[in-house]
Each structure stands twice: as structure tokens, then as C-alpha cells.
Amino acid sequence: MTYSLLQVAEAFIRTGELTDALDMLNQQLTANPADDEARRLRAAVRLRLAGDDHLRAALADLDALAALAAGDHVQRSIVLQRMGDLPAALAAMQAARAQQPNDDRITARLLDLLRVTGDRRAARNLLAALPPAWRWLEL
Secondary structure, rough: OOOOOOHHOOOOOOOHHHHHHHHHHHHHHHHHHOOOOHHHHHHHHHHHOOHHHHHHHHHHHHOOOOOOOOOHHHHHHHHHHOOHHHHHHHHHHHHHHHHHHOOOOOHHHHHHHHHHHHHHHHHHHHHHOOOOOHHHHHH
């Protein structure tokens, strides 16, 4: 049975061989530059690798996507936060929440970024707009 480059990359990721996975994803994107699934996966691999070069490359991959889904905005936010750009990380999370306003994980990350940036008023406003569930009441 023959496996695709993307399947091999996913196998490498499962085994923790991120450098090999990155090599397979690079080959996949060279052969299929419009493969957004491979680009998203490559960004995720780069996010797990150490170093500013990998963070910049992950951001470039995410910025090259044809259309950003909420998860892509979350990934951008993580990359931008690690790069030290908190305002851009916050804007990315706001974009993610605009697409998925009922996703608790996105809301929690947005609230955390509001806390980190010290924007208590925006955090209070967001909390006031949320349903009175235990998760939000304990904050």
C-alpha cells in the first residue's frame, strides 16, 4: 500500500518526529501549493518546534490560507502571543470568537488574553454577556 506525503507526515507527528513531518509537509506543499490542509498542519508542526524562525514560518503559513477558520485564528493568536505581540494575539482571538461565539475554549482563551493585557473592562463586558454558567461565574 502506498501512502501519501500527508499520511506519512501525520504518522511522523503521531510518533513525535516533527522534523521528519515538516519535511514531508514541505514536499506536499511543493507538489500542491494550494493544499490548505497541509499548510494548516505544517503551521501546527512549526508551532511545536522551538525558535522564532519556526514561529514566523507558522504565521506565514496561516496568513497564506485561502480563508481563515476560527481554529486558524486561534493558532495565529498562539503564535503571535509567543512572538510577544499581545495586541495582535488579542485581535486574532476576537476574530475567532466572532466566527464561533459559542465555543467555550475560544471564549476562555479570549478572556485569558484580556487578563494578560490588563483589559479588565473588556473582560467584565464579555463575562456580563455570557450565560450564567458555573464556568463563567467562577471567574
